Amino acid sequence: MPASRFPWLLIGAFAALYLIWGSTYLVIRIGVESWPPLLMAGLRFIIPALLLLPLLRLRGAPWPTRRQWLYTGVLGVLLLSIGNGAVTMAEDLGVASGVAALAIATVPLFTLLFGLLWGQRPRALEWTGIALGLLGIALLNLGDNLKASPLGAALLLSAAASWAFGSMWSKQLDLPQGFMLVACQMLGGGVVLLAASALTGERLEQAPSLAGWGALLYLIVFGSLIAFSAYLYLLKTVRPAAATSYAYVNPVVAVLLGIVFAGEQINTAEWLAMAVILAAVLLIGLPQWRAQSRAAE
Template identity: 55%
Template sequence: MTLSTHQLKLLAAFFALYVIWGSTYFAIRVGVEYWPPFMMAGVRFTVAGALMYAWLRWRGDANPTWQEWRGGAILGVLMPAIGNGFVTLAEKDVSSGVAALVVATVPLFATLFARFFGHVPRKMEVAGILLGIVGMVVLNMGANLQASPAGAAALLFASAGWAFGSAWSKHLVQPKGLMSSAVMMLSGGVALLLGSTAVGEQLVATPPLAGWLAVAYLAFFGSMVAYTAYLFLLKSVSAAAATSYAYVNPVIAVLLGVWLLGEHVGVHEMGAMGIIVLAVVLIGWRPKPRAGG
């Protein structure tokens, strides 16, 4: 069977979310060893957004209208700035694997926020939300989050911001095509740099090669490639399917953290991973309709 161009794009987009975003938690954990968190996230998104915007304008794409800039900027603040900025902040104290586990609750938040836009959750979605809350309770019983209540709060705030942006994105006027990614990343990056200045972050020393490579990987693969894939999926498939990366990202992040960073994952974290992933599966579960008689 030959796949259509659209199907190939969908496969590539899902690969980007599942694998690349799963590995970004590792890259962030490496980067925050050498960069202040908001500054690093701000540099990542400002560079990625500016490069993509410049390339799109060079190839002849129209400049977004004021209304499109406004919609993209709102999503930029909610998703890259809050959604990613506070994950970066939390990874100063929380392991990359546990950060990915908390962010796996995004589909739970997205389902709740979708009510603001007229979506009534199905029974299976309600069950998934309740099970996800149980998973969060189990996760908080582990030593990793107990050692950093501020990190846990930052991760929940990040998840809520990202989920609200995802739910709102279908109802906001945005730039067309890839320009949507460029505006969102550029707006989010500027917001993060302003936030970095506001809280008094300073770069005390020039980062070594590992610090620069982490930012470069996050800017190109984690931002330009994966964000574009995510926005494409939000417009092409259901919100539940688009956020299904939450099934896979925690597993990849935990494995990379244990393998390359020597992070410890306890019984509570492993149990919570199973519960949260099952909860996300329930939210996205849609039984096939029975054939008519």
Template identity: 50%
Template sequence: MSSPTPAPATAPQTGLAVLIALLLVYVVWGSTYLGIRIALDHGMPPLLVTSGLRFVVAGSVMFGFLRLRGVAAPTRKQWPTIMVMAALLLGMGNGLVVLAETTVSSGLAAVAVASMPVWMGLFGMLRGQRATRGEWIGIVLGFIGVVWLNAGGTLTGSPLGLVCLLVAPIAWAFGSVWSRGRDLPSPFMAAASQMLCGGVLIMLAGALRGERISAWPPLEGVLAVSYLAVFGSVIAFTAYVWLLHNVRPALAGSYAYVNPVIAVALGAWLAHERFTAHDLGAMAVILSGVVVINLARVRAK
């Protein structure tokens, strides 16, 4: 999902509401990597269904609901921006992660995606944003972790996974930074529109890749994709947008270093995934870099 620009908090929120929203973002988004793994293991085409159809369904539900509530649809000038964001954030950011999981574990995919804030910091500097010393330290740590992760261990045995997991967080970060200050509809409508556009683009890519549904998929695969669409794309994202509008941005964005831990734990527990010391060491360095970046931003504010 994209990260809408947070608005100032309008009123104090109860600690219970914040806790529930955080748990949804932490646990549900952290579990989507395992959900992708289950869908793929039960024969669901990676781009055509597991990623593309998921976003088409979720985007259609959100778009229709918002229109019924009277929320304005994107204007003709806003659609091109939404299309670019959909291609970068969902088409490349999510689609490539799903492709990667055809050859690598769900936990390892989550670890690689955790480097996204590092790339966001770099692209932000290229746009003229000055980085503090703490942010520089975090960026350097994150890059060391990314190089370590890609230099050996599990990823070296999967060229497709290596390329996908290197490009995916870069595309997501570039799209997030590029979108700042652009003319966009309200945050929820922007998300729904991106899911619709992104889902169609991913499904087209899947069709061009030769993906087909040759038989009725097993129930487990259908349930996994349904979980990704309803909980991962609608419920958890709604909770994330609510957090952006009601708590500190650093707290809302803390999912970046919580999701990989949950994904690794669930992968090891439910999918019996195994990780080398190399993988776990790279994960620790990447996550430490992300934590340092977030702490530096909080101190700067």
């Protein structure tokens, strides 16, 4: 059924991406004060996956084929193990939550570049956006946060690239439908994150604080079940550029929350990088939004 028959569902899905995902960067920062980063990221996905799968089977949802299991497992690694795990590790290294969100705002740039693999040729305005985005990344790395943590910078850009590639590739694949897709991807991503946690020797030094438990619960319910489900729904119903439009809003939400609730400091280079990166993402999105508007007329 066309997505236009569900306007409230679309509005709710976009709201989940804009507001909930914008807030998860601060919640991750709170969480890593109590949890090892890979362990927390793995629990964030494995718990809802193990809750969802039996419920979906009881409701009659078809079990994925072997090929669908393979695809969802690989996508779980790209989107969650790398895409989210690397962000969690970067914040554990001390990168401010707002700066982490700003680095992930480069996802539409990577999405456009990976589109070349599927024959999607950028227009002149989009190439301008890519060039501007690269300038923004350079400015961001001049800021105090990423300059103090080169590994954190590498992790964040790897996360953005992996998320973009997985999002583009998913459009070409035979995947399970609905929440079965969500559960299978979270299962694959969560298993790999927990394995990485064990292999790197992560251990809980002491019992998590109340804030740590609250952060994990928030990430499971809102960040994973609700917002990630909304993202996968939008990937199936709108163009990738629209599905990744959260990149405009998340950095602003994350920066404001980080300043107000965590006392984070954002210097001049990082504010300038925000303006440049958001302008770049806007330039990249304009041609696709225009094409969608013409098609709707």
